[in-house]
Amino acid sequence: MDIDTAFLSVGELAAGYRSGAFTPLDVCRQAHERLARLEPDLNAFIEPMAEDVFDQATRATEELRQGLDRGPLHGIPVAIKDIIDVADVRTTFATKAVPPKHATRDAECVARLRAAGAIIFGKTNLLEFAAGQTNNPHDPNRTAGGSSGGSAAAVAAGIVPLSLGTDTGGSIRAPAAYCGIVGFKPSFAALSLEGVYPLSPSLDHLGLFARSSADATIAFAALHPDAASARPRQGPLRLGMVGNQWNHRAVRADVRAALDTARLSLERAGVALTEIQLPGPAEMAAALLDILMPEAAVVHGSKMVTNADGFAKGTRDLLEAGMRVQATRYIEAMEKQHRWFSEFETAMADLDAVIAPTVPFTAPDTDPALSTDGDDEIISLTHANLTGAPSISLPLFNYGAMPVGLMVTAARKGDNDLLSICETIERVLSHRS
Structure with a gap:
């Protein structure tokens, strides 16, 4: 053939x-x-x-x-x-x-x-x-x-x-x-x-x-054949640019260049951009880990007892840390999760989606370690897991360099709306000058 x-x-x-x-x-x-x-x-x-x-x-x-x-x-x-x-x-x-x-x-x-x-x-x-x-x-x-x-x-x-x-x-x-x-x-x-x-x-x-x-x-x-169809949009696309993620100190120069090129293309196409703030990346990362680690420790607890050495060191360290998370920390993180969900739904009332860098750097040599204090890789990622909101990383290529991700997130249960928005964004970016 x-x-x-x-x-x-x-x-x-x-x-x-x-x-x-x-x-x-x-x-x-x-x-x-x-x-x-x-x-x-x-x-x-x-x-x-x-x-x-x-x-x-x-x-x-x-x-x-x-x-x-x-x-x-x-x-x-x-x-x-x-x-x-x-x-x-x-x-x-x-x-x-x-x-x-x-x-x-x-x-x-x-x-x-x-x-x-x-x-x-x-x-x-x-x-x-x-x-x-x-x-x-x-x-x-x-x-x-x-x-x-x-x-x-x-x-x-x-x-x-x-x-x-x-x-x-x-x-x-x-x-x-x-x-x-x-x-x-x-x-x-x-x-x-x-x-x-x-x-x-x-x-x-x-x-x-x-x-x-x-x-x-x-x-x-x-x-998911039962998912609601995308709703027709009235007027220009309205996007919130997450300022404390877009402008985070960890965003590298090549990533920023690709993001700024995408932002200019969207603005020229008539997309309405409004800067918004979400909870601080470090606070969200800490809350996510205070939920993830103890839940993972419960899931894998019996295997840690019978064959802890079978886990790779990074995973074993994460599970051991999860066993030490106090119940009060877990409950406080869950309370933040519920509050942030409500706050995000309120913010989304006037927006179609929000945009941010998916990660603040291009692919590193090795996988970044997930530390118990959070890390730069997840500054933008954790919010959508905590709130359950649908989220998509779209590829940006910065003049032949390694790819960069533009993350687009919409209100919970707006999955097909998000996919439709991303198709629109892809069309705009594919025609950038």
């Missing part, structure tokens, strides 16, 4: 299948050839599922040939983070603390993808238990980010157009920013976590990676 399908959109793949230009089997063969070339450097996949992928692709090719059309995801390969169960495939959690789980059934999100005709294309690497860093497709000497870095790298490298990940404190949006793709954390509980291993139940979100907001919209519709 002469057509290179590596970086085609979901819509372009779907059109190619139906025109006969290529088939799901062609696409999956190319994807596995690309994976084989890139994988030793990327370290993105734990289980490529090659034989099963080709069986699925053969079936999808035959179904489409016979006129059985399951919709826009039919025959589209989707990679799955390896804390999400796929029937008859090991879930390793990328850890030595427990033996791999042989899943007997699909997680609900995987079952929804299969019902939509998607091809489940392998289990991706992750950082929660530090199986090894996934490297960045733009520069293999840098990280793809954690914890959903394998899923991000698989999309950014052109292996698959879509992948699933999880986001407890930015674990989808940070890798998306580092890898130059779209990372979508939907509203809290918008997508089922049944069959997804927990880290912190009050903060965990299932989400996805794509190369455009349009592709993310297609995937979200399959994963």
Whole structure:
């Protein structure tokens, strides 16, 4: 086949299948050839599922040939983070603390993808238990980010157009920013976590990676078909620029340049920008960790007793710190969480969304450590997990340098509104002078 399908959109793949230009089997063969070339450097996949992928692709090719059309995801390969169960495939959690789980059934999100005709294309690497860093497709000497870095790298490298990940404190949006793709954390509980291993139940979100907001919209519709449609907007787009994140001391010069270029493009396109303030980044990071660490310690407590050495040092330190968090700190953090949710909903009454840097720097050499005092990587990320608001990282490329993320966040349950807003922003930025 002469057509290179590596970086085609979901819509372009779907059109190619139906025109006969290529088939799901062609696409999956190319994807596995690309994976084989890139994988030793990327370290993105734990289980490529090659034989099963080709069986699925053969079936999808035959179904489409016979006129059985399951919709826009039919025959589209989707990679799955390896804390999400796929029937008859090991879930390793990328850890030595427990033996791999042989899943007997699909997680609900995987079952929804299969019902939509998607091809489940392998289990991706992750950082929660530090199986090894996934490297960045733009520069293999840098990280793809954690914890959903394998899923991000698989999309950014052109292996698959879509992948699933999880986001407890930015674990989808940070890798998306580092890898130059779209990372979508939907509203809290918008997508089922049944069959997804927990880290912190009050903060965990299932989400996805794509190369455009349009592709993310297609995937979200399959994963959450009951989500409210985007509401028609009246007048210009109204965005709040989060001043104490946009102007934070940690924002590096190259990131600021990319953000300012995007801001000017939005202003020239008639977008109404208003500077707003959210709670201080350090206070939010501390509150998030005061919730995350003790909840994670409860989730993993029995394994810490039986096999503490099976955890990587960073994870073990985090869990041990969680065991020392006082109940009063946990309750105070939860009270702040509820207050910030109410305050954000009030602020959003006059705005369509808010924007901020996803992370204040481009992909570093190694994954930043999550300290008990917070860290610069999460200055903008924590608010959306604490409030449960839907949040997306959009890619910005600053004159050929490493990608930068622009984070766009909307009111809770406004997931399709947010996706529509991001499609508008992408159109504006793609036409910048």
